[in-house]
Amino acid sequence: MLILTRKLGEQIVIGGDILITRVEIKGSQVRIGIDAPGHLGVYRQEILEKIQSENVRSAEVIAPDLAEAAFLLSSKGPRGNEP
Amino acid sequence: MKIETTRFGALEVDEKKIIDMPYGMLGFQEIKRFVMFPHREDSPFYWYQSVDDPSLAFVVTSPFLVLPEYQVDLKDALKKMAWEDHGSETPFELYVVVNIPKGSPEKMTANLIGPILINIRNSQAVQLVLADSPYSHRFPLLKQN
Numbered sequence: 001m002l003i004l005t006r007k008l009g010e011q012i013v014i015g016g017d018i019l020i021t022r023v024e025i026k027g028s029q030v031r032i033g034i035d036a037p038g039h040l041g042v043y044r045q046e047i048l049e050k051i052q053s054e055n056v057r058s059a060e061v062i063a064p065d066l067a068e069a070a071f072l073l074s075s076k077g078p079r080g081n082e083p
Numbered sequence: 084m085k086i087e088t089t090r091f092g093a094l095e096v097d098e099k100k101i102i103d104m105p106y107g108m109l110g111f112q113e114i115k116r117f118v119m120f121p122h123r124e125d126s127p128f129y130w131y132q133s134v135d136d137p138s139l140a141f142v143v144t145s146p147f148l149v150l151p152e153y154q155v156d157l158k159d160a161l162k163k164m165a166w167e168d169h170g171s172e173t174p175f176e177l178y179v180v181v182n183i184p185k186g187s188p189e190k191m192t193a194n195l196i197g198p199i200l201i202n203i204r205n206s207q208a209v210q211l212v213l214a215d216s217p218y219s220h221r222f223p224l225l226k227q228n
Contacts, residue, residue, distance in 0.1 A: 038162040041106075043212050050220045051197035051212060052110035057182045058141045058194075059111075063090065066142060069181075069188035070126035072225060078127065079149045079226050 086118070089138040090130075094118075101134055102201060102208045105164070109197065109210055114139060117208070119178075119201075128181060131199070143178040146195060149224050153177075153195065160200055160211050174204040182221070192221040 004012060012020040018040070021033035034042050086094050102117045116134035127148050133139035146153040155177060161168055177200055179193040195218035201208040 038159070039165075041163070041212060043214055047196065047212060047214050048109060051194060051210070054180050054182055054194035054197060054220055055108050055110045055141065055210075057184075058143075058180045059139055060185075061142045061181070061183045062185065065183045065185060065188045066122060066126075066128060069183050069191045069224075070122060070128055072189055072191075073127055074125060076226055078224055079222075 086132075086134050087137040088132055088140065090140055091132070094132075096134070099206070102206050104208045104210070106209060108141070108199075109212070111139065119143070129178065131178070142181040142183065143199060144181050144193060144224075146177055146179045146193065146198060149193060149222065150195065150218075153218075155198060155200070155211065155213065155216075157200065160209055164202070164207060164209050166202055166205075166207070174202055176201045176203060181224070189225055191224045192219075193224055194220045195222045196220045 006012065006022045008022055008024070010022060014020065017037055019033075019035040021035075022030070023033045024031040036042050084096055084098050086096050088094055096118050100118055102119065104115050104117060106112060107114050111133075114133050114136050117131050118134060119129050119131050122128040122130060122142070127144050129143050131141040131143045157168075157175070160166075177198050179195055179198050181191060181193050183191045196213045196216055197210055197220065198213070199208055199210050
């Protein structure tokens, strides 16, 4: 991993159109500004991790469980229909 | 065209029904083409089957079934996909990824922070990342008694 030292306000450029700015340091937290083209998603890693892991789990659903889940929803009603 | 699937065998699919995901699903970015079909006639679920990987299929459902007031800001997605905003005449459909823990279907949940947005005009889709949303990634689908 490339590790760079930056003073407040100094920037890093990646690939010509991604600009990273050190905005603020407060105790154990660093605030970072990121300018990137709109098609590049910039996300907190833990959010991506959650969505990814839900995708992986969904791809492992087995047919008998799905059939039972559909039955449960139609007999007990989905949460959206709560009075 | 004919596609091979592990779960359903060989399927005949109308090419116009193929959904193109330029960025794939998160964690499966290299897989770009999918088809969606109902699980069963009386089921609220759909299979979201990969066209190119026979073994890959996700389970999805409508978020509005479980959370009628579910709302998503489409601004970033429209920009990312370079889709036009058609205002109220919306050509979009939203689905959420469903999880059913093995052997515990009553614990089924939906991921409300990573919905799939489908543009039915151009048959493209994108999985959104709702970073600052109030929603859960494991929203229980069944009424909790």
